[in-house]
Amino acid sequence: MGQTLFDKVWQEHVLAGEEGNAQLLYIDLHMIHEVTTPQGFESLRSEGRQLRAPEKTIATIDHNVPTKNIFTIKDAISRKQIEALQRNCRDFGVELMDHGSEGQGIVHMIGPEQGATQPGKTVVCGDSHTATHGAFGAIAFGIGSSEVEHVFATQTIWQRKPKIMGIKLTGKLQAGVYAKDIMLYLIHTYGTDFATGYAIEYYGEAVSDLSMEGRMTLCNMAIEFGAKYGLVAPDQKTFDYLEGKPRAPKDFKRAVAYWKTLYTDPDADFDYVLEVSIDDLAPYVTWGTTPAMGLPFGEKFPQVSDHNDQRAYEYMDLRPQMDATDIPISYIFLGSCTNSRLEDLIEGAKYIKGRKVAPHISAWVVPGSRPVKRAAEAMGIAQQYIDAGFEWREPGCSACISMNADRVPPGTHCASTTNRNFEGRQGKGSRTHLCSPAMAVLAAVKGHFYDTRLDDQEVPVL
Amino acid sequence: MRPFIVHKGTTVALMEDNINTDQILPSAFLNRIEKTGFGEFLFDNWRYLPGSDYPRKVKAEFPLNHPDRQGASILITGDNFAGGSSREHAVWALDDFGFRVVIAGSFSDIFYMNSLKNGMLAISLSAEERKALARLKGDEQIKIDLETQEIVTPYAKYKFSIEEEWRRKLLGGIDDITETMAYEEQIKAYESKWDEFYAYDAIT
Numbered sequence: 001m002g003q004t005l006f007d008k009v010w011q012e013h014v015l016a017g018e019e020g021n022a023q024l025l026y027i028d029l030h031m032i033h034e035v036t037t038p039q040g041f042e043s044l045r046s047e048g049r050q051l052r053a054p055e056k057t058i059a060t061i062d063h064n065v066p067t068k069n070i071f072t073i074k075d076a077i078s079r080k081q082i083e084a085l086q087r088n089c090r091d092f093g094v095e096l097m098d099h100g101s102e103g104q105g106i107v108h109m110i111g112p113e114q115g116a117t118q119p120g121k122t123v124v125c126g127d128s129h130t131a132t133h134g135a136f137g138a139i140a141f142g143i144g145s146s147e148v149e150h151v152f153a154t155q156t157i158w159q160r161k162p163k164i165m166g167i168k169l170t171g172k173l174q175a176g177v178y179a180k181d182i183m184l185y186l187i188h189t190y191g192t193d194f195a196t197g198y199a200i201e202y203y204g205e206a207v208s209d210l211s212m213e214g215r216m217t218l219c220n221m222a223i224e225f226g227a228k229y230g231l232v233a234p235d236q237k238t239f240d241y242l243e244g245k246p247r248a249p250k251d252f253k254r255a256v257a258y259w260k261t262l263y264t265d266p267d268a269d270f271d272y273v274l275e276v277s278i279d280d281l282a283p284y285v286t287w288g289t290t291p292a293m294g295l296p297f298g299e300k301f302p303q304v305s306d307h308n309d310q311r312a313y314e315y316m317d318l319r320p321q322m323d324a325t326d327i328p329i330s331y332i333f334l335g336s337c338t339n340s341r342l343e344d345l346i347e348g349a350k351y352i353k354g355r356k357v358a359p360h361i362s363a364w365v366v367p368g369s370r371p372v373k374r375a376a377e378a379m380g381i382a383q384q385y386i387d388a389g390f391e392w393r394e395p396g397c398s399a400c401i402s403m404n405a406d407r408v409p410p411g412t413h414c415a416s417t418t419n420r421n422f423e424g425r426q427g428k429g430s431r432t433h434l435c436s437p438a439m440a441v442l443a444a445v446k447g448h449f450y451d452t453r454l455d456d457q458e459v460p461v462l
Numbered sequence: 463m464r465p466f467i468v469h470k471g472t473t474v475a476l477m478e479d480n481i482n483t484d485q486i487l488p489s490a491f492l493n494r495i496e497k498t499g500f501g502e503f504l505f506d507n508w509r510y511l512p513g514s515d516y517p518r519k520v521k522a523e524f525p526l527n528h529p530d531r532q533g534a535s536i537l538i539t540g541d542n543f544a545g546g547s548s549r550e551h552a553v554w555a556l557d558d559f560g561f562r563v564v565i566a567g568s569f570s571d572i573f574y575m576n577s578l579k580n581g582m583l584a585i586s587l588s589a590e591e592r593k594a595l596a597r598l599k600g601d602e603q604i605k606i607d608l609e610t611q612e613i614v615t616p617y618a619k620y621k622f623s624i625e626e627e628w629r630r631k632l633l634g635g636i637d638d639i640t641e642t643m644a645y646e647e648q649i650k651a652y653e654s655k656w657d658e659f660y661a662y663d664a665i666t
Binding site: 130143226424 | 482484489492497541550575579580652656660663
């Protein structure tokens with residue numbers, strides 16, 4: 001019997017242990033940031049251990065970054081956390097995309113931008129959205145701080161092989177519908193824990209059609225579907241993306257030859273298969289406090305079916321039978337590791353069409369990384385946002401996690417391109433509505449949510 | 463790692479489903495560089511009255527604040543516990559508050575691993591079994607025995623299962639890193655096979 005993509009990559013990295021139990025895996029790339037690493041570095045020091053492979057470790061500062069005045073970090077504890085990472089990288093010889101440097105960005109932007117994320121690698125990071133890197137055909141997963149410490153000391157990790165779910169996406173996305181909507185659809189339809197215990201491989205013509213950016217969005221939100229891993233087999237788009245990147249293999253031809261062997265064999269079996277046609281998929285907006293509490297645009301919010309719904313409606317101050325256009329939004333956040341890549345900013349800008357941000361709305365654009373920010377500025381995209389009245393900010397996790405100065409005020413409804421609409425996620429009392437960058441930008445210029453498919457038909461693209 | 467063999471303690475129930483790590487420990491408190499001191503902020507947005515200054519006023523109706531549940535070390539909760547962010551700070555907060563065991567319908571994969579790494583037992587039980595446990599009074603002690611994989615209450619016994627490898631590590635309080643270092647030869651073999659393949663031109 002054939003092997004899946006996941007099987008092939010997994011097998012290559014197993015150093016010890018039997019399938020069905022914990023196995024020791026070698027880790028090719030360890031991405032780190034300031035929040036989940038200080039404890040691990042401190043333990044290395046106190047135990048007198050070395051960082052085994054500093055050259056396979058890349059650091060950035062993202063979670064604590066205020067994206068307006070980046071060097072004004074008012075919170076002394078946050079500043080201390082950033083300084084701790086700077087010191088740890090110096091002491092242990094790790095390359096750091098330092099605060100204010102040209103390489104800085106959200107940790108899941110850096111790996112691909114540097115070309116360090118590659119097909120066939122194992123990639124870990126103390127961050128649940130590490131699955132993003134799986135878009136390149138890597139086994140990439142989020143880990144806790146104790147596991148970070150284990151990888152620091154040994155460049156390996158103990159893991160039990162997950163079951164594998166194949167999600168086949170067929171058909172074509174309509175204009176105004178995006179990879180983000182596919183994920184919000186899947187999570188709404190099947191639930192936030194549907195893929196717990198699984199690694200997801202996305203495949204099918206609709207996946208092939210997606211850009212690397214779109215694939216990253218799919219993999220990024222595997223975790224909101226319960227899966228620690230999401231991956232896509234590499235193809236020519238993957239190779240083209242990586243060629244010429246700073247950390248791409250020196251012998252690129254040889255690398256591509258190997259990467260071309262990384263696909264699921266036709267006679268391989270997934271543990272579970274889900275097949276979805278995306279032809280008629282509508283854009284999504286969430287109304288509640290889990291990513292599963294979303295709806296295709298135009299549908300009315302559901303009746304209260306249990307105490308979870310009841311609590312969500314109370315927190316969000318919304319009611320059954322309303323629809324997305326009724327949500328009184330006053331904040332727009334275009335950012336996060338889910339949707340702040342260059343393509344997201346370009347796609348969002350298409351919906352400005354000479355219009356201005358509605359007067360009652362504060363709209364932020366937070367590019368995922370400084371390279372994205374620079375590229376958008378060079379292309380004139382940044383100016384389009386600025387002219388329309390958006391705040392054009394520095395890169396970071398920003399109001400997706402609200403660890404920094406960037407927060408959505410209590411009671412405020414925010415159209416957000418992020419991944420989690422949990423209570424308080426974007427700031428205490430904040431009310432988050434997940435959607436695509438296009439939907440968020442359109443909401444900003446309309447003053448309320450509006451169907452991205454209709455807008456495409458109504459206003460000629462200039 | 464702190465060993466786990468037998469634990470005796472009292473319970474508190476928080477039966478919401480899908481409690482995520484942003485609820486367990488809100489992100490505003492993730493910026494500490496230590497593993498300790500997070501207990502004060504456990505379920506911060508649920509435990510305290512909004513806007514209150516230090517010393518903060520607690521919400522009396524929140525189960526963890528009930529006078530007869532003080533000192534509880536076993537948390538009984540709903541389905542799909544601790545999804546979302548990978549923050550191990552959530553485990554540190556539960557631990558610092560005094561919990562040694564969490565009993566839920568199911569756990570997110572990352573939290574499950576984080577809890578084991580800290581010697582905290584994450585046990586999955588059916589909704590019916592958890593309902594029975596949630597009915598226990600604040601002063602009724604129960605026993606969690608990892609050796610026999612049993613939960614013993616004054617009224618019933620429940621079996622639970624845990625992967626053998628982790629059971630061994632927990633019972634022995636075995637340090638993962640020390641154990642892994644015995645695989646140096648295999649680690650080196652991998653590196654000698656792949657390091658050259660992944661070599662890149664460092665731009666200096």
